Amino acid sequence: MKLVKATEKYIPLIQNLARRSWEKAYAEILSAEQMEYMLSEMYSEKEIMTHFQNPDYHYYLIQDENNNSYEGFMGFELNYEEKTAKLHRIYLVPESKGKGFGKNALQFLNTFVSENENRRIILNVNKYNDARNFYKSQGYKVYDEGVFDIGGGFVMDDYLMEFLIHI
Template sequence: MKLIEATEKDIPLIQDLARRSWENAYADILSGEQMEYMLSEMYSAAEIGSHFQHMDYHYYLIQDENTGSYEGFIGYQHHYEEGTTKLHRIYLVPESKGKGFGKGALQFLNEKVSENDDRRIILNVNKYNAARNFYESQGYRVYDEGTFDVGRGFVMDDYLMEFLIHK
């Protein structure tokens, strides 16, 4: 596995990987209408492009070194809160799950967070998304929950999870 820092030229690839992942991960959780709305809002070229303008926001592409194929991506923001990095996005295409890419990406994130003097990683995960089990297997724990308005009458019902980095 190789993590490659993404640039604005990679926005179409990030959009494609997000769509492929979401169509699998959220098929039984979100309506097709909500999924299309959220993908169009959260993964528009303008939205992703704005992230690249923020010095603490980073995207990395997850590549299979054996095949050269892109298996997913990770997007995170250092100093989201004092001492805290927020994992905004980590998505893998369905055929790459169970191959260690997610675990490797989280280990990579832990290193990046440590290098930037944050001591905590937070993320939101939909209450009905099986990814919660994966995060818990990697040492994350639920510390709260929330319902978030994402527009057009749609909401996300999430667990808020954290991982504490011990230096």
């Protein structure tokens, strides 16, 4: 596995990977209408461009070096809160799950965050998304929960999780 720093030229690939992963991850959790709304809002070219304009926001593509294929991506923001990074998104296409890509990406994130003097990583995960078990297996703990109005008559019902960087 290799992590490739993404730039604006990768926006169509990020959008494609998001759609492929979401269609499987959220099929039983979200309505088709909510999924389409969220994809169009969160992964529009305009929205992703605002991330690239923020020097603290980073996108990395997860590449399978054996197949020279992109298997997913992650987007995170340093200094989201004091000494705290936020993992906004990490997704793998369905056929890549269980191969260690997610675990290796989170290990990279831990190192990157630590090297940039952040001491905590936070994320939101849908309460019904099996990914919460993956995060728990990687040392993340639930510290709160929330229901967030995202517009369009939709909400996100999430656990808030954190990982503390040990120095």
